[in-house]
Amino acid sequence: AQSVTQPDIHITVSEGAxxxxxxxxxxxxxxxxxxxxxSPGQGLQLLLKYFSGDTLxxxxxxxxxxxxxxxxxxxxxKPSVHWSDAAEYFCAxxxxxxxxxxxxxxxxxxxxx
Amino acid sequence: SAVISQKPSRDICQRGTSLTIQCQVxxxxxxxxxxxxxxxxxxxxxATANQGSEATYESGFVxxxxxxxxxxxxFSTLTVSNMSPEDSSIYLxxxxxxxxxxxxxxxxxxxxx
Numbered sequence: 001a002q003s004v005t006q007p008d009i010h011i012t013v014s015e016g017a018x019x020x021x022x023x024x025x026x027x028x029x030x031x032x033x034x035x036x037x038x039s040p041g042q043g044l045q046l047l048l049k050y051f052s053g054d055t056l057x058x059x060x061x062x063x064x065x066x067x068x069x070x071x072x073x074x075x076x077x078k079p080s081v082h083w084s085d086a087a088e089y090f091c092a093x094x095x096x097x098x099x100x101x102x103x104x105x106x107x108x109x110x111x112x113x
Numbered sequence: 114s115a116v117i118s119q120k121p122s123r124d125i126c127q128r129g130t131s132l133t134i135q136c137q138v139x140x141x142x143x144x145x146x147x148x149x150x151x152x153x154x155x156x157x158x159x160a161t162a163n164q165g166s167e168a169t170y171e172s173g174f175v176x177x178x179x180x181x182x183x184x185x186x187x188f189s190t191l192t193v194s195n196m197s198p199e200d201s202s203i204y205l206x207x208x209x210x211x212x213x214x215x216x217x218x219x220x221x222x223x224x225x226x
Contacts, residue, residue: 034214043205043219044156090155094215100146100171101207101215103156 002027002093006104013081014112021076021107023065023091032094033074034101035065039087047089050074061085086111115140119206119218126196126225133192134221136206141186143209147179150203150220159204162189196225 003026013019025031035047048059055067065076074091091104118137126132136145147159159179160168168181182190193200205220 036217041222044217046214046216049214092215094209099144100158100161101156102158105155 002031002095002102004091004093004102004104006089006091006107008107009105010108010110012110012112015083016080019076019078019081019085019109021089021091021109023074023076023104024072025074025091025093026072027093027095029095033065033067034092034094035059035063035074035076036090036092037061037087038090038106044090047076081109081111083111083113085109115142115208115210115216117206117208117216117218119221121221122219123222124224126223128197128225130196131192131194132196132223133190134204134206136189136191136218138187138208143186145183145189146207146209146215147181147189147191148205148207148217150205152201156205159191193223196223198225201225 005024007022033050036044037047038044047063048057050057050067057065063078065074067074088106088108090106092101094101116139120135145162148156149159150156158171159174160170162168162181162183164183164186178194180192201224203220203222206218207215209215
């Protein structure tokens, strides 16, 4: 069964600074990987996804993530954080059968001015 | 991508009562998923609903507590039965759009008093 680890519960960065949120997964085959963002009181919005091909994936809002099979990682990055990026970020792994997503515990991002 | 309409968006219910949550998708999908997000927690899959068959429940979730209907390819309901304060959570439905990824409804914020 797949699993996801997001080792950082909270991260605080200054506005304009770069950001990297860590995600490690466990899955026996080629995983489908996702990053979602959830603002307070809101639903989940898909930032980006990886199914196959280029291991550097571009998403919305200036985010990107890199799939590293050797490290079982799918870290999310943004070169310059904006105050509106403050939210909770979830990494998730799915399988090629279109079955359930397994979510990490989430990382709460705080942006200080 | 698909648009998912979920209602109610929030509700406050008395313990011992039941609440039915509706999820409508604007396109036909094979599988629909129901998740629970307890306060301050990540998302946990409750069950997978296929049209024309019984829902498949994850460990820790049972049909008597969370009955699910899936009458057609665009609609599903989740009922939270005999509620207690521990059922206070956000409940989200999701569909797998394959290449487009998993899309989530905006969620139902349930408070049981």
